[in-house]
Amino acid sequence: MSDVELGAFDQAIADAMVQAHGAPGGLPGYLGIRFESLTAGRLVATMEARRELLTPLGALHGGVMAGFVDHTLGCVLYPLMKRGQWAATTEFKLNYLRAVQGGALRAEARVLAMGRRSAVVRVEVTHEGALVCAAQGTLLVSDPPSSG
Amino acid sequence: MSDVELGAFDQAIADAMVQAHGAPGGLPGYLGIRFESLTAGRLVATMEARRELLTPLGALHGGVMAGFVDHTLGCVLYPLMKRGQWAATTEFKLNYLRAVQGGALRAEARVLAMGRRSAVVRVEVTHEGALVCAAQGTLLVSDPPSSG
Amino acid sequence: MSDVELGAFDQAIADAMVQAHGAPGGLPGYLGIRFESLTAGRLVATMEARRELLTPLGALHGGVMAGFVDHTLGCVLYPLMKRGQWAATTEFKLNYLRAVQGGALRAEARVLAMGRRSAVVRVEVTHEGALVCAAQGTLLVSDPPSSG
Amino acid sequence: MSDVELGAFDQAIADAMVQAHGAPGGLPGYLGIRFESLTAGRLVATMEARRELLTPLGALHGGVMAGFVDHTLGCVLYPLMKRGQWAATTEFKLNYLRAVQGGALRAEARVLAMGRRSAVVRVEVTHEGALVCAAQGTLLVSDPPSSG
Numbered sequence: 001m002s003d004v005e006l007g008a009f010d011q012a013i014a015d016a017m018v019q020a021h022g023a024p025g026g027l028p029g030y031l032g033i034r035f036e037s038l039t040a041g042r043l044v045a046t047m048e049a050r051r052e053l054l055t056p057l058g059a060l061h062g063g064v065m066a067g068f069v070d071h072t073l074g075c076v077l078y079p080l081m082k083r084g085q086w087a088a089t090t091e092f093k094l095n096y097l098r099a100v101q102g103g104a105l106r107a108e109a110r111v112l113a114m115g116r117r118s119a120v121v122r123v124e125v126t127h128e129g130a131l132v133c134a135a136q137g138t139l140l141v142s143d144p145p146s147s148g
Numbered sequence: 149m150s151d152v153e154l155g156a157f158d159q160a161i162a163d164a165m166v167q168a169h170g171a172p173g174g175l176p177g178y179l180g181i182r183f184e185s186l187t188a189g190r191l192v193a194t195m196e197a198r199r200e201l202l203t204p205l206g207a208l209h210g211g212v213m214a215g216f217v218d219h220t221l222g223c224v225l226y227p228l229m230k231r232g233q234w235a236a237t238t239e240f241k242l243n244y245l246r247a248v249q250g251g252a253l254r255a256e257a258r259v260l261a262m263g264r265r266s267a268v269v270r271v272e273v274t275h276e277g278a279l280v281c282a283a284q285g286t287l288l289v290s291d292p293p294s295s296g
Numbered sequence: 297m298s299d300v301e302l303g304a305f306d307q308a309i310a311d312a313m314v315q316a317h318g319a320p321g322g323l324p325g326y327l328g329i330r331f332e333s334l335t336a337g338r339l340v341a342t343m344e345a346r347r348e349l350l351t352p353l354g355a356l357h358g359g360v361m362a363g364f365v366d367h368t369l370g371c372v373l374y375p376l377m378k379r380g381q382w383a384a385t386t387e388f389k390l391n392y393l394r395a396v397q398g399g400a401l402r403a404e405a406r407v408l409a410m411g412r413r414s415a416v417v418r419v420e421v422t423h424e425g426a427l428v429c430a431a432q433g434t435l436l437v438s439d440p441p442s443s444g
Numbered sequence: 445m446s447d448v449e450l451g452a453f454d455q456a457i458a459d460a461m462v463q464a465h466g467a468p469g470g471l472p473g474y475l476g477i478r479f480e481s482l483t484a485g486r487l488v489a490t491m492e493a494r495r496e497l498l499t500p501l502g503a504l505h506g507g508v509m510a511g512f513v514d515h516t517l518g519c520v521l522y523p524l525m526k527r528g529q530w531a532a533t534t535e536f537k538l539n540y541l542r543a544v545q546g547g548a549l550r551a552e553a554r555v556l557a558m559g560r561r562s563a564v565v566r567v568e569v570t571h572e573g574a575l576v577c578a579a580q581g582t583l584l585v586s587d588p589p590s591s592g
Contacts, residue, residue, distance in 0.1 A: 239535060241537055266584065
């Protein structure tokens with residue numbers, strides 16, 4: 001994957017995003033997602049599969065995993081865009097590989113391909129070193145509404 | 149789709165699930181998902197895209213939609229299974245069709261195919277009558293660990 | 297789905313495509329795909345699951361179904377675009393619902409959403425009235441390289 | 445990915461499959477797919493994007509890529525199954541990352557997770573060293589109808 005051509009990487013944006021995820025709001029806050037590192041084309045995030053996020057049967061709710069995947073997938077691109085541009089996830093697909101009953105989750109999002117108007121991102125979630133979820137999806141990159 | 153062969157429908161399970169979703173816990177509770185109706189092969193659920201579930205840019209967080217989809221996709225099958233069986237979502241894919249800025253969401257999950265060991269389900273989410281998300285995924289059906 | 301806003305429909309393009317698929321070349325020709333009708337946002341195509349397209353075990357090769365899906369998914373948009381624009385499939389997902397052992401296949405591709413730059417399409421393949429494959433995917437719409 | 449637990453690897457099955465793909469029939473034959481190597485949890489296959497497989501616009505038909513992906517995805521598991529078992533692809537998703545205008549394609553299918561009843565496989569297709577297609581899908585593993 002070393003041959004993916006990425007745009008310029010904006011370290012200031014990356015730093016701000018990692019810092020903001022010390023205490024995020026909304027769904028990322030509810031899930032407790034933290035950004036561990038955000039480098040060119042690669043975002044590592046973590047969260048805890050705390051009791052409240054399990055189903056009555058004791059397994060992590062699939063929607064929690066899906067939300068974790070969506071969030072990392074949607075954020076990895078930001079430092080690669082020009083100021084004013086924004087990226088929106090248009091689709092993704094995930095496979096749940098194993099049930100998770102608690103403990104730390106680690107998601108790694110990687111940009112597989114990046115064009116002028118879209119990018120494809122892969123997300124892998126691991127738990128105690130084992131792959132528990134594999135996903136890939138597409139982001140559409142938009143220019144600011146008024147580019148003046 | 150009228151030719152999908154479904155197993156026997158368990159009305160008591162369906163009633164219990166709809167009632168439990170008057171005040172669900174965990175992620176479904178955080179999202180505020182309510183089950184409006186659960187009939188043979190079809191589940192209708194609703195939730196409100198309240199302010200806390202929007203991103204800082206004012207659009208519904210994709211992970212909220214993904215969690216809503218996962219939850220309805222995973223629950224539609226329960227009244228169709230034999231007592232003791234359980235179903236686990238193994239994969240799904242979704243396309244986000246339009247941004248949502250607030251208001252009521254309605255998900256309809258329908259069983260497209262049902263076999264002895266797996267089922268395929270489609271989920272459509274609408275907002276003010278417009279389709280905003282389309283998804284489809286697979287559930288694996290398991291027999292109880294000790295069937296004695 | 298009645299609320300999908302589609303662009304202007306170009307009947308001449310549609311007619312030309314249906315006619316060309318009386319004897320297509322390349323993969324569509326090998327598969328024997330025929331276009332039965334192409335109207336605004338909806339394409340119906342057929343093909344025969346002839347013996348050569350089955351696996352040694354006697355079931356239709358999944359790649360045949362995938363090729364059939366890809367082709368109808370990618371063609372439904374043409375009559376809806378402005379002259380000079382073109383559409384490229386960027387991703388799709390499919391679920392195989394039943395094995396097919398021969399006979400006629402019918403694919404129906406429908407546009408679920410259409411924006412300025414992308415469209416989402418659903419494809420359903422039926423065999424003797426039963427749904428055998430369900431797919432959905434995304435097309436990116438491009439303007440001609442030199443729009444002068 | 446080094447922690448995926450795979451079943452016993454059957455070298456005789458693998459050898460037979462590689463040899464059979466010197467001159468396969470059906471769709472794999474039409475596409476010209478060759479198996480370069482088939483080891484535990486990993487299949488490498490190649491094909492040529494010959495002129496006949498391009499669209500009138502000169503790009504590889506997406507259905508060709510989808511067929512190539514489906515075939516490698518569906519074959520990687522065979523040497524890992526017990527004699528008599530068989531595996532059927534139930535779903536997959538792919539993202540097309542770049543257009544291909546000719547030349548050699550190389551697909552690598554890898555087993556991401558393998559359970560008693562299902563397996564998840566990733567396929568990456570490269571062209572001149574660049575990733576041109578990324579896919580992932582699910583296989584259901586079946587025991588022989590009469591296991592007597």
